Amino acid sequence: MVRETRLHPDDLIAPLFVREGIDEPQPIGSLPGQFQHSRASLREEVRQLKDLGVPAVILFGVPEHKDAEGSEAWNPDGVVQLALQDLRDDHGNDLVLIADLCVDEYTDHGHCGVLDDTGQPDNDATLELYEQIAVAQATAGADIVAPSGMMDGQVFAIREALDETGFDDIAVLAYAAKFATALYGPFRDAVDVQIVGGGDRKGYQQDVANAREAMEEIREDIGEGADIVMVKPAMPYLDVIARARAEVDIPIAAYHVSGEYAMVHAAAERGWLDLEAVAFEHTLAIKRAGADLILTYFARLLLEELQ
Numbered sequence: 001m002v003r004e005t006r007l008h009p010d011d012l013i014a015p016l017f018v019r020e021g022i023d024e025p026q027p028i029g030s031l032p033g034q035f036q037h038s039r040a041s042l043r044e045e046v047r048q049l050k051d052l053g054v055p056a057v058i059l060f061g062v063p064e065h066k067d068a069e070g071s072e073a074w075n076p077d078g079v080v081q082l083a084l085q086d087l088r089d090d091h092g093n094d095l096v097l098i099a100d101l102c103v104d105e106y107t108d109h110g111h112c113g114v115l116d117d118t119g120q121p122d123n124d125a126t127l128e129l130y131e132q133i134a135v136a137q138a139t140a141g142a143d144i145v146a147p148s149g150m151m152d153g154q155v156f157a158i159r160e161a162l163d164e165t166g167f168d169d170i171a172v173l174a175y176a177a178k179f180a181t182a183l184y185g186p187f188r189d190a191v192d193v194q195i196v197g198g199g200d201r202k203g204y205q206q207d208v209a210n211a212r213e214a215m216e217e218i219r220e221d222i223g224e225g226a227d228i229v230m231v232k233p234a235m236p237y238l239d240v241i242a243r244a245r246a247e248v249d250i251p252i253a254a255y256h257v258s259g260e261y262a263m264v265h266a267a268a269e270r271g272w273l274d275l276e277a278v279a280f281e282h283t284l285a286i287k288r289a290g291a292d293l294i295l296t297y298f299a300r301l302l303l304e305e306l307q
């Protein structure tokens with residue numbers, strides 16, 4: 001009766017991977033229970049999640065061919081575009097389709113943009129690629145595009161590109177406060193990404209030490225037209241989520257990322273933690289801190305328990 005916070009299926013967004021050129025789903029070693037899906041197995045997985053009550057999924061693509069610009073990301077026949085069409089065919093308007101918008105899964109160097117002479121992403125040249133991806137994803141049936149590359153001005157550029165092509169009703173979920181954390185490791189296995197030369201994303205993602213700067217990123221993205229802002233990862237940044245909740249009135253999403261999920265699994269496998277109990281505790285804590293929407297690889301487990 002006196003519980004202040006309750007989890008509901010509508011709080012959850014399931015992150016899913018779809019890989020080009022495979023017939024059978026491939027288990028992801030560092031993310032137990034998660035798969036690189038084929039187009040067919042993705043459809044089946046989403047059907048089941050939908051039956052369990054998930055309101056939305058977010059798709060990540062693993063292309064067969066990577067290149068310097070990540071051109072498969074905006075190919076109309078690219079794997080995410082085809083998967084969006086499949087899911088739109090299967091679910092009509094009964095499921096919210098979100099597409100992660102970035103090039104790192106598609107570039108042969110693993111950075112989130114096209115590189116300049118110094119080997120770092122060229123911010124403004126990258127914005128042009130993001131605009132093309134947004135239009136390709138919207139054309140394929142995305143309801144929401146979710147730019148995750150942390151280039152300056154990405155929300156504004158994407159908003160403008162969508163508006164100019166008649167997609168003014170497509171929403172932007174901005175990865176606004178995305179930290180350069182050590183917790184994305186398992187995800188990079190999931191999408192076969194190695195950053196060239198052992199590099200990192202500290203040039204464009206947020207310093208893990210900075211909460212005030214994260215708030216500035218959130219305010220900037222809202223100013224550029226974001227409909228939803230995201231804090232990522234979630235558990236080590238509950239202070240940022242709470243601060244964002246106190247300051248902004250648009251929906252806030254939080255991403256319980258691959259490393260957060262993998263840690264819980266690794267400990268549970270050894271019998272050191274109760275997987276289900278910790279999954280609920282983490283997710284509830286993220287909601288208590290102020291997130292309206294939680295992206296989590298635990299979505300299926302939570303949904304099953306919430307039935």
Ligand code: PBG
Nearest residue numbers: 102104148183184187257258259
């Ligand atoms: C970039 C992207 C990343 C994640 C989501 N989008 C990885 C990165 O920035 O290196 C990480 C998600 C996770 O760890 O679960 N396209």
